[in-house]
Amino acid sequence: MLRIHDLHSSYGLAEVLSGISMEVPDGTLVAVMGRNGMGKTTLCRSIMGLAPPVVSGGEIECNGTALGGLPAYRRAQLGIGYVPQGRHVFTSLNVVENLTVAARSEENGNEPWDLDRVWELFPRLAERKTHRAGQLSGGEQQMLAIARALMTNPGLLVMDEPSEGLAPVLVETLAERLHDLKSSALSILLVEQNLSLALRLADVVYVVENGGIVFHGTPAELDGSEEIKRRHLGVGV
């Protein structure tokens, strides 16, 4: 679904990603972990074609199409949905409006998303249909941000720290919804700092440190590697 080879990205003269290579095979959930400031959001923005940063080298391919140089809206049309860090829902629009501005009729072979399917996945949003997004709780806004991305009928969903700032009970709800999405043939690139969430959902985990990959393996391999967890994820420090 997604293949990244030797990606370099910079802000001005500061190179933040220095040779990232990774893959998200069809229908899998790949987690990207790493501490704050290590380049996770920069990676997401590079995939989405959002500037800054400037991509200064390497290749990104989605479903065999090279994304290099394509503007963000073309990448969205190619079926890449984005849930940015911090949600960024349209606070003055209500729930339905947030979803319908994003809706896209093109299909990718998977079952298309519409409001009914969103209400089924997120019953809480159905109860809040006419509420302005700015009035929703943090957890509800996160669900709305995910639902908004789904309404574009993505084949690949890029999510940047969706559990950030959520109470444990909401992280649990999020985990269940991501598990549902995983079984729906969607491919997911999940940036997460919540280790147990990533270990539970991911097929493969990558750990980034200072703009490079320092680990890549199964959740079980990561869980068994005390050294990686301590040095690069700050676990048990």
Ligand SMILES: Nc1ncnc2c1ncn2[C@@H]1O[C@H](COP(=O)(O)OP(=O)(O)O)[C@@H](O)[C@H]1O
């Ligand atoms: N718009 C920007 N301009 C300059 N530097 C930035 C910008 N955004 C992020 N950075 C820097 O790039 C590095 C990686 O940031 P980021 O990708 O946001 O990390 P993460 O998402 O892993 O916390 C950090 O050193 C950060 O300060």
Ligand SMILES: [Mg+2]
């Ligand atoms: Mg970030």
